[in-house]
Amino acid sequence: MQRTLHKPFIVFAMVLLSLSPVFTFAQAEVFGLKTFIARLENSFDVKFSYVDADIQGIEIKVPSSKKLQEILNAIATQTGIEIKQLSERYYALSKPRLVEICGRVLDNYAKNTVPGATVEVLGMDKAIVTDIDGFFRMEAVDRSASLQIRYLGYTTRIVPIAELADQGECPKILLAERREVLTEVVVYEFLTKGIVKETDGGITVQTQKLGLLPGLVEPDVLFGIQTLPGVKSIDETVSDINIRGGTNDQNLILWNGIKMYQSGHFFGLISAFNPYLTERVSVYKNGTPSEYGDGVSGIISMETKNDIGDRFSGGAGFNLISGDAFGQIPITDKLAFQFSGRRSTTDFLDTPAYVSFTDRAFQDTEVQNQQNQEVNENLRFDEKFLFYDVSGKLLYDFNEDHKFRLSFIGIDNDLDFSTTNTETSETSRSFLDQTNLSAGLQWFGDWSERFSTHVNVYFSKYNLDAQSLFPDQQQRLFQKNTVEERQAKLTTFFRLSDNLQWINGHQYIETGITNQADVTTPEFNLNIKDVVRIQAPFTELQFNTKNNGFITNIGLRANYIQNLAEAGGAFDRLLLEPRLNLNFKMANFLRAQILGEFKSQSTNQVIDLQQNFLGIERRRWTLANENDLPLTTSKQGSVGLNYAKRRLYISAEAFYKTVDGISTRTQGFQNENQFDGELGGYEIRGMEFLINQKGENYSAWLSYTYNKNDYTFDSIVPPVFPNNLDVRHTLTLGGTYDLGNLKLGIGINYRTGRPFTQPTEDNPLDTTVFPAQINFEVPNSSRLPEYFRADASATYQFDLSDRVKAKTGISLLNITDRANVLNRYFRVSDENEIERVDNSSLGLTPNISFRVSF
Structure with missing residues (x-):
């Protein structure tokens, strides 16, 4: 006997069939964004336009909501994709062009931070340097561009900005030391980290990178250079420095290009320059560049x-x-x-340190008479x-x-x-x-x-x-x-x-x-x-x-x-x-x-x-x-x-x-x-x-x-x-x-x-x-x-x-x-x-x- 389907049942069945793609899809925890968008088009009778490369390989956790706008908001939150409604039925998907990025630059060998590294956006008028912790942050940079990170002594690294923007946190960026040029060594680092011999005959002390030196509890600009051959202090002070047998007044001491006529405290026992803001110290014993006059024994230039x-x-x-x-x-x-x-x-x-210093400066004198007896x-x-x-x-x-x-x-x-x-x-x-x-x-000008x-x-x-x-x-x-x-x-x-x-x-x-x-x-x-x-x-x-x-x-x-x-x-x-x-x-x-x-x-x-x-x-x-x-x-x-x-x-x-x-x-x-x-x-x-x-x-x-x-x-x-x-x-x-x-x-x-x-x-x-x-x-x-x-x-x-x-x-x-x-x-x-x-x-x-x- 032929069965007759009641009209209400037919309508209910059609509604279930129309919603079945969404219900089936919602049961999956993670799904490809491109496939999910196609299902949304069928379920809600809408159309999405996009560039395949922008969404290729992106997976999302399927939203639990059944409302289109809430689903789209969830997609944007998870992926950072911008979704723009063009009309009642049409939508456009795109990655944001300008993004905010950050990172921390480290030494690939020692895992130490690299302060002062140059971070430049290629193709844009944007560049900064890393801070003392190797950290940097930049806003409104083009996602399609790349970062160039460079620092003296390290291999320059190019990083796509999209890689940094998609990580969601500040990633670590490792710079490899430029070790492959050993057969053509021109600049030498010796003694401890941060002391470099340059091609012009000078020696540069990079105080921010300076390693430990014996006898120093913290960096001292003028004490540190006395570890160099040919540089010493006969009277055991940090500011009365003898370079290749010359007296201290025969040294030209510069601070940010200014000649200094006083360089020490406590009668020369302590340097007068803060080492934590001093970025580099250049020492010339011979072959001085022609821009420097004065200082017949040597040049000590601090910046x-x-x-x-x-x-x-x-x-x-x-x-x-x-x-x-x-x-x-x-x-x-x-x-x-x-x-x-x-x-x-x-x-x-x-x-104890002050007592020792005062003994050295004032009360260190031993007096003996002609009979070699101490004079009281x-x-x-x-x-x-x-x-x-x-x-x-x-x-x-x-x-x-x-x-x-x-x-x-x-x-x-x-x-x-x-x-x-x-x-x-x-x-x-x-x-x-x-x-x-x-x-x-000082005025630094680049005209071309x-x-x-x-x-x-x-x-x-x-x-x-x-x-x-x-x-x-x-x-x-x-x-x-x-x-x-x-x-x-x-x-x-x-x-x-x-x-x-x-x-x-x-x-x-x-x-x-x-x-x-x-x-x-x-x-x-x-x-x-x-x-x-x-x-x-x-x-x-x-x-x-x-x-x-x-x-x-x-x-x-x-x-x-x-x-x-x-x-x-x-x-x-x-x-x-x-x-x-x-x-x-x-x-x-x-x-x-x-x-x-x-x-x-x-x-x-x-x-x-x-x-x-x-x-x-x-x-x-x-x-x-x-x-x-x-x-x-x-x-x-x-x-x-x-x-x-x-x-x-x-x-x-x-x-x-x-x-x-x-x-x-x-x-x-x-x-x-x-x-x-x-x-x-x-x-x-x-x-x-x-x-x-x-x-x-x-x-x-x-x-x-x-x-x-x-x-x-x-x-x-x-x-x-x-x-x-x-x-x-x-x-x-x-x-x-x-x-x-x-x-x-x-x-x-x-x-x-x-x-x-x-x-x-x-x-x-x-x-x-x-x-x-x-x-x-x-x-x-x-x-x-x-x-x-x-x-x-x-x-x-x-x-x-x-x-x-x-x-x-x-x-x-x-x-x-x-x-x-x-x-x-x-x-x-x-x-x-x-x-x-x-x-x-x-x-x-x-x-x-x-x-x-x-």
Whole structure:
């Protein structure tokens, strides 16, 4: 019998059939987006248009909703696809063109962050640099474009932006070190991470990447460079640096292109420059680029961070001497401000490090009489010492091609020192105020792909006020030394071809120095001001072959120097100063370098009252003149070999240098020639050797320096004798080891003793004159005992949060507590006896630090 279907049942069945694709599809958890869209078209009678590549391979979790708009919203949320309704029935699907991306750039070898890496969107006018944590973030970038990430020493990496945008979080991007170019090594990293020898003969210290050095609890700009062969401090300070046998005033010290006349705190025991904002330090011992004048011994140029980050970064910390803070604040994407500040705790907190430093600066003197008995002078010392330094930098990018940088720095040392004789209750007091205030403007301009310019203008002022009150309160000594300097320099860079660059420029410098002295008893008054102006055009050609088999820099600088002294000593001089740097490949892994330079300088430091009690030197800046202090000139040539294969680096360099136009008043003589003002020069022959072996988590090195440094003074008998800084042999052995976040370092420093002059044995004291005078032997015919010091340090880094990192450290200087004699001189006591005065080195000096950075 034929069955008849009722109409309501037929309608219900048709509805079920029409909905069956959606119901069937909803039971699946994950499905391809393209297939799901086709089912939606059938179920809801709509049409979607799209590019296959935009949705190809995308899978979604099927929404549970049965409403079309809710389903579309869920698709957009899961995939980031933009869905636009064109009409009642038609829809368009597309990936967003502009997206926000972020990432963190890491070292592929050490898994360390890479701060300062350039992140550029190819095809767009967008580029930033990674912050101190290697992090970057960019908004409104084209999904179809690619990122180019590059950093010196690493292989450039190209990353599609779509890969970063689709990950949903900030991914890690690893940069591989450029190790495949070992057969053509030109730039060498040695000792510890962040110290690089450049092709122009200079050595760059990248302070943000600098690894641990023995004896340092945290980075110190001027202490760190003393690990380099040929760079040391005879009197064991961080700011009185001797480069290849020269005095500290023969170094040109620059901070953001500004000449600094003060570089240390605590009489040179502490560097005055914040290492956490200092991005790089360049050291030149020879072959200096022609844009640099002055500094006949060497150049030390410091540069703070020069790029605008996209977020606030900074840090703070303390050690047993001082506390400091620093930071960089991005105000807009084109404007940022850097700041740093440090203040000592020495005026209200006595720590082991402070006690050791004060012993070294004030109370380290051992006095013996002619019978080699220690002289007990029954003296009590009281000192109040305070130092601070502040710096700032305003960074403004007018656009990608023109950038302005305004920098300033202030350095201050204040000392109140008194000496009391406990037997007579007589007290003498000394006051000292030492400041350096400087400001400078830099403009970097790129006018085309081949032509760029750099303008540097600065003003620098140094002031030293010293006053002494003697026990009778009737005698007073006042000294003042002021330096004011203005400079304007324009440098142009023109790339003639891919292998040839031509650098030209002109530098104008005006330096005025005032020296005042006022003594009440006997009455004496001095007030001298000199002004020197220098006009210096310079030019340089830089050429390298395609494979860097041959690299050369040839330059010439012309110094036209005018002294405008009204009281005599005025002069005009024109000096031509050629510069040469040849660097060429001799064999695989082996390169040779030939360097040469002529240089001159018009500023020097004379040393007054060298033999005062405690032997604390009184140095004051002065200008060359035609009367008693000529221009200082130097000539130098060197030949070196560099071998680098895998993790082994060996270098050897022989050099010859002559310096003329020096005075016994600038060299620190402590014999009968101290105040004579004899003029002469010195000649150095030397050799520097370094071998460095690195592993995955260690670095070990051995360096040796030989110097033969002789004075020539025609009016002294004999005319040729050893230089006060003639240290023949210097040996350094050191190593570091990394255990994850724990870093360890240990080092040994050895050198032969420096020369000094002692009294004659037969007739040491001439009492026939008043006051009595010491009869000395031949100048610098005796030597101090050898110097030995062992140092160690350790640091540990850990995370306080995702953004905040912490580091703590401990260091020990002079682990063996050896009493090294740094200097020895002789004087006549009130009883007409000869006394020997020994100045000793730092004893065992511990220091600890704690820092946070973000």
